[in-house]
Amino acid sequence: MTAPMINARDIDFLLYELFDSESLCNRQRYQDHDRTTFNEVINTAKQIADKHFLPIRNKLDNQQPTFDGKKVHLIKELKPALDALQESGIPSATADYEFNGMQLPPIIANVAGAYLTIAGGTALGYSMLTTANANLLQAHGSKELIEKWVKPLREGRYAGTMAMTEPGAGSGLADLTTTAIKSEDDSYKITGNKIFISGGDHDLNENIVHLVLARIKGAPKGTKGISLFVVPKFLVSDDGSIGKQNDVALAGLFHKMGGRAQTSTALSFGEKGGAVGYLVGEENKGLQYMFHMMNEARVMVGSGAAAIAVGGFQYSLDYANNRPQGRLPSCKDPHSPMVNIIEHADIKRMLLAQKAYAEGALALVLLGSQLSDDEKTAETDEAKAHAHTLLDFLTPIIKTWPSEYGPKANDFAIQVLGGHGYINEHPVEMFYRDNRLNPIHEGTTCIQSLDLLARKVPMNNMLGYKAILAEFTKTIAAGNAEPSLAAYANQLAEALTTLNKTTDFLLKAMGTENIDLVLANSVQYLSMFGHIVISWIWLKQAVIASAALKEELHINEQQFYRGKLQAMQYFYRYELPQINHWSLLLTTLDDTTYQMNTDWF
Amino acid sequence: MTAPMINARDIDFLLYELFDSESLCNRQRYQDHDRTTFNEVINTAKQIADKHFLPIRNKLDNQQPTFDGKKVHLIKELKPALDALQESGIPSATADYEFNGMQLPPIIANVAGAYLTIAGGTALGYSMLTTANANLLQAHGSKELIEKWVKPLREGRYAGTMAMTEPGAGSGLADLTTTAIKSEDDSYKITGNKIFISGGDHDLNENIVHLVLARIKGAPKGTKGISLFVVPKFLVSDDGSIGKQNDVALAGLFHKMGGRAQTSTALSFGEKGGAVGYLVGEENKGLQYMFHMMNEARVMVGSGAAAIAVGGFQYSLDYANNRPQGRLPSCKDPHSPMVNIIEHADIKRMLLAQKAYAEGALALVLLGSQLSDDEKTAETDEAKAHAHTLLDFLTPIIKTWPSEYGPKANDFAIQVLGGHGYINEHPVEMFYRDNRLNPIHEGTTCIQSLDLLARKVPMNNMLGYKAILAEFTKTIAAGNAEPSLAAYANQLAEALTTLNKTTDFLLKAMGTENIDLVLANSVQYLSMFGHIVISWIWLKQAVIASAALKEELHINEQQFYRGKLQAMQYFYRYELPQINHWSLLLTTLDDTTYQMNTDWF
Structure with missing residues (x-):
């Protein structure tokens, strides 16, 4: 495996020539940082990717999670890898110091994430979803909820999920039917079925915090009657000790074409009378909260798609540089030595297309991260508003373009390798499968x-x-x-x-x-x-x-x-x-x- | 599984309105046939597909062949399915009566094959490769070779393979290095390594007949020094009894993204001194013989790609007709009932694209089959020559267009199903994986x-x-x-x-x-x-x-x-x-x- 995951020179180019990320250190939030600390974090991510995830990438893909009717089984190498990641602090890289974060700019975290995604694929999802879950709760939850749930999520003791999709409501969230009924103690009883819940069940963490969209009895129809709830796998006492299992059951695992490192689950809430849930923010504003983080999630999807495109490009480039085969059309002498396939015009075309797609997509998603930063930390209110306007407008493109052209790049990576691209000795066919989810989830x-x-x-x-x-x-x-x-x-x-x-x-x-x-x-x-x-x-x-x-x-x-x-x-x-x-x-x-x-x- | 594999009305349209296949019955070769017998054969194929292959399609994909170091293991349901197919006579549908064939027109056999391919995927490859192998031997082998090998191949007792690709020679056959040395008894000792050999080892048949490209010692470099050999897995005595194992070893199985029903093997010839091989036709003409059948194989690849595109189209069409989700943009009332997704313009676009690609590709490959028939059985020499000219010219397009646009059709099938298209409860993600090989093999x-x-x-x-x-x-x-x-x-x-x-x-x-x-x-x-x-x-x-x-x-x-x-x-x-x-x-x-x-x- 001599192929680099990413061309490090391109990262330098994007960060320090295209986006001038070094100037971010002038902002108060980032005053402790400089180019050296940025690069150190990226390097740490690269090292974790190299050491902990690359060696198990193939195994994570081949031995997808199984469910024996009682428990989910994951390969045993996954937990140490995720623990190493958690220990590095990278999952909370952008969070405030007071929440154990490193207060790093999102654009730097995005680059770190690209290395991890190429090596770890959806295994990173366990960590990324947990971070996203914590971010949402922190933005919209009560002090009490934050105290109880965000802290263990940030520490990696709990995992987080987002439970939106239902068997009858995929793209059309307006039609979801999971219900919530208020109990006397101000908690709610949640009843309903959710599908395609990533990381919905596993033993990697002490507890799993599901953020569940549901309709409070009597709420209006459509999108205006949807509320958001914290529904934990295990109830937690006020002293923080784990209590009994909540009324959330794993109904089954989905077997996906790609992204196999992460469980995709069907969850059944309230089969025994109702799962205990805690309202986040106000009633009927659930979709609004979810959308707040959905924009973040959409940039994240685009980022994953771009990273996988880059990974496939670099791998097929390395292969083309080292695989002798055939001769140029102008050469008619069978005694002449074969050329490396990178010399063939059509191989160059497929590599150039990948470069144009992958590096273009990577630049776009880094712009997205930078804008999401600027809307909060830019020097002036005007600059913040401008960044917000641009990001809001560009989000569908930042989500979609890499998701559509990332798989096309991976398609070319397979073709560059020929028959070798079709077998799992090489990762390009996995990239192709993994990337195919991206035009579907978080909004088709x-x-x-x-x-x-x-x-x-x-x-x-x-x-x-x-x-x-x-x-x-x-x-x-x-x-x-x-x-x-x-x-x-x-x-x-x-x-x-x-x-x-x-x-x-x-x-x-x-x-x-x-x-x-x-x-x-x-x-x-x-x-x-x-x-x-x-x-x-x-x-x-x-x-x-x-x-x-x-x-x-x-x-x-x-x-x-x-x-x-x-x-x-x-x-x-x-x-x-x-x-x-x-x-x-x-x-x-x-x-x-x-x-x-x-x-x- | 209510979706039809193919729209039967379209088959009638293509055969009897577009290509006027009924008129073939005026040709002497087909005088015993009429539209009824054509349709009976197609119907038999459909029934075998329905009864024997559809029920195991998912299992064939999920439980790919394994190799324990000694033997290859396939799911036990495969052999009875292949036996039923063999018993129907369809594998030899186009062969002469004297070789146990039905003397059916290739265009009819192609339609029969489409049903089987949609249901059985590459499981059909065991049978199709055997037929192709027998056809080649019959066309270019000596009487002796035909007697000894073609008969049991036609009877389904032996299986056949084509062994061309080597680790250092994929697209560039000119550089292959497997060698052949003449023995005293006029057989040859074959030494070398072959990869990506479909059906290269298994226990489905009494014996496996490998057609191996190799270079006789002293032969010219490049494509002009390649000869073709029969190299059986087991040697066979003159009385037809199976003898000892030949010097052919299974070096390993490849794990492919798709087409998992069929083993893809690395074979090692001559590790113990040389595998016994028998020259087919003349020395140094091997590539010519292989190319003769490669044109057939290229039409076959296009046909498979078209069939899988049709299968995905019909499946996603059925899904879209039955899946309620969302409302049209013009409808703002959340109380109104959901529409079936087929009502959405973009779903219609993705279905129309599939219809245009899949039915267009199917028509093209049937044209290919008809031309391959006409070049042999058309009424006049002029018509035969004309058909030959057209087929020869169109072959790269018949191979490539369905192979490039079939996967695109399957991509849309996945997108129509959304998240459901990404999981293996539905076959569209398998179609997408299976079809991806087609732009690669038999000439990229x-x-x-x-x-x-x-x-x-x-x-x-x-x-x-x-x-x-x-x-x-x-x-x-x-x-x-x-x-x-x-x-x-x-x-x-x-x-x-x-x-x-x-x-x-x-x-x-x-x-x-x-x-x-x-x-x-x-x-x-x-x-x-x-x-x-x-x-x-x-x-x-x-x-x-x-x-x-x-x-x-x-x-x-x-x-x-x-x-x-x-x-x-x-x-x-x-x-x-x-x-x-x-x-x-x-x-x-x-x-x-x-x-x-x-x-x-």
Whole structure:
């Protein structure tokens, strides 16, 4: 296993050349940090990934969790690995000092997480979900709830889950039916079935804290009648000692195509009269709380997808550099030595595509992390508000683009390895399976596209749309200032014209045409916007690379920047032009799918 | 499991409306047959699929073959299923009567195989490879070899394999190193290692006949020094009794992402001095023989890919018809009942895409089967030659298009099911995994694209190219004659102009530019040609559907034909326009990948 998980030079480039993360240390929250401490944390993550997760990656995939009717069984190597991770403090890297955190910027934690995700896959989910659960409780729970549940979650003694999906309510949370009835002691009795609950049962921790969406008896229908509850696996006394088992039963495990390190469970609440639950915040505001953290979760999904794309790219690159096979078309001499497959144009195409997808996606999700930081810690209120606007607008794209193009990158990784890519001696087929969940969970691609087109674009008089367009325009100006990039800057400017024209058309149509028809191609709109965002991010990288190449550089540095320019060129030549076709479908209100009668299939 | 494997109405349409298979019965070879016997065989295949393979499909996937160091273990239900299949005679459906065959047309056998593939996946491979092995031996082996090996293969007593790939020679067969040394008794001693040998070891049959490519000592380098040998697992006496084990050892099993019903093995020949092998045909002509059957194998790969695409389409269609979730964007009332997800425009898009891909691919591979029949049994020599020309030209497309778009169809099937598509309670994630092998084996997509652009297009003064263009032109004329189809016929005519312009450009460039650069985007050329072929096939279907709709029809029939028209429309609106982008890359000789320096990654 000689392939690096990530090109460390690219991480330096993204953090310190593209995003200027070092300047974050000027902010009060990060005043104890500097580039050295940032890199130390990243390095620690890399070491834990190397030492504890890479060696068991294959086993976690092959020996998925089993349920014997009583208990869930996981491979025994998992707990020590998760313990090592917990001990490093990385799961709480971004949390406040007072909650045992390191007060690190989210962008640094995201990079640390990328290494861990490539090596540990969904095994990291146990830890990440626990952190997310604690964050939500801390933001919206009462002091009492925080005291009782957040502390052991942060310490890694308890694990956390999110229990939303039900057999009859997946994408449509409005229709969930789990009920809550108030008891005399102000707790609630929870009854209902939840499915696809990641980490829903296991023996890794003393206790599991489920955050459960349920409807209090008599609450309004739809999304406005949903409340959020803490429902622990074991009840806990006031002195913190673990009490008897709550009325939560494991109904079964799902066997997934990928992400096999983490249990996916069906949980049954209240089979024996009602599981004890504690209301988080106010009644009927559960979905609001959940959505607050859902944005975080969506950036997280995009980040995982980007990391797995990077992992596959690096692995297949290493393979292509070391696997001799065949000769170039121009060579007709069978006595000549074979070339390494990286010399073949089509292998280079599949590697360039992966580089363009994976490094573009990684830059995008790091931007997402930076914006989530800026909205809280930027110097001015104006800057905070601006970051909030951009993040809110970009979230469906940050979630979706890496989730759609990450699997495509992994598909190319398999193809680069050929037959060897199809067997589990190499991790690329696992990456491909793991990554396939990402366009589904935390809001499918279609859900994200409706969020973008029907909500985010028109919202606040197009505030978010205008804000991101202004960013594009700045980068176009920078690109135009560099003669070798002017053609690409112009191409992006043309793409913006197309985007504006398409958007104007659709917004007008929303007022005059059948809304179901106008939104029928929303996924194409998201595809178009996503490709433009990634083109913008690549142009930003190219501006930096071009400037760097004007200096005297070590050959390795020259090669690195040249690679950035070539990947940008790949994206502009092979990918960006597709938006014209998507725009055409949108601006003609193509009704092929809308008019398709369900009886005609 | 209420979903049909295939829409039987579509099979009738393809066989008896699109391809006029009934008229085959006028050919002498098929004189004993009529539509009834055709349908009986298809029905038998469907029944075997239903009864013997569907019930064990999931188990075959979950309990992949294991190797305890001595023996391979398969689930016990597999042998009775394969025995039932063998007993039905379907594996030899197309063989001559004198070899226990049914003398059925390949197009009928292909449909029978589609049902079996959807239900049995690669379990069918044991049988299909055995048939292919027997066909090759029968075509190129001596009378002696045929007598000794083909008979028990046809009877299902022996199994057959093809042993080509080596650890150092996958796509580049020219570099294979397995050696053969002639013994005194005219047999050979074979020494070398083979990998990815499907069905390479198991206990399902009395014996296994490996067809092994090897280089006779002193043979020329490259592809011109390769010979083909029969190397049995057990030696066989002249009286047909099984003798001692040959020097062939199972070195290990590969664990594949999909296609898990069939063992994929590493075989070691000659560890104890040399495995006994018998030369097939003449020395150094092995690759030629293998290629003879490779064309058949390539149509077979495309057929498998198309079948799995159809299976996923039908399954997800059934799911979408029965799964309530959410409401249309125009409905804001949470009290209104949920709709079945098939009502959502984006679900319809993903189903239409699957229909366009899957039924388009199925029509294409049936055309391949029909051409392989026509080249042998058509009425005139001219018709035979014409069929040969078309099949030879189309083979890279028949292999590749279904292999590339079948997995895309399965990807949509997963997305239609959402989280449920990601777990193994439903077969769509298995289809997705199974289908992913198809762009790799029997010549990768890149290999096929080089075959098309560098060989098939210029060959024989562009005979094949001109022949298929003439077919397109006929269908355009038929489309133009129907006013409701004229726009699509024009769109296809424009696509042909683009294709001709692109092809002319490339052929000229081959004479003047660096050949490695000219071929750098060969995959884009194959993509373009493939999309045009599928557009042509859809227009052919639309012409028939439009004519049918002029008659008075039962409502079900009307709906069926409307669906055909809408799927055609989908392909023309959403897919065909992509060729313009591919053409641009080709006609500008885009050098992005070619110029990418391997050190820049």
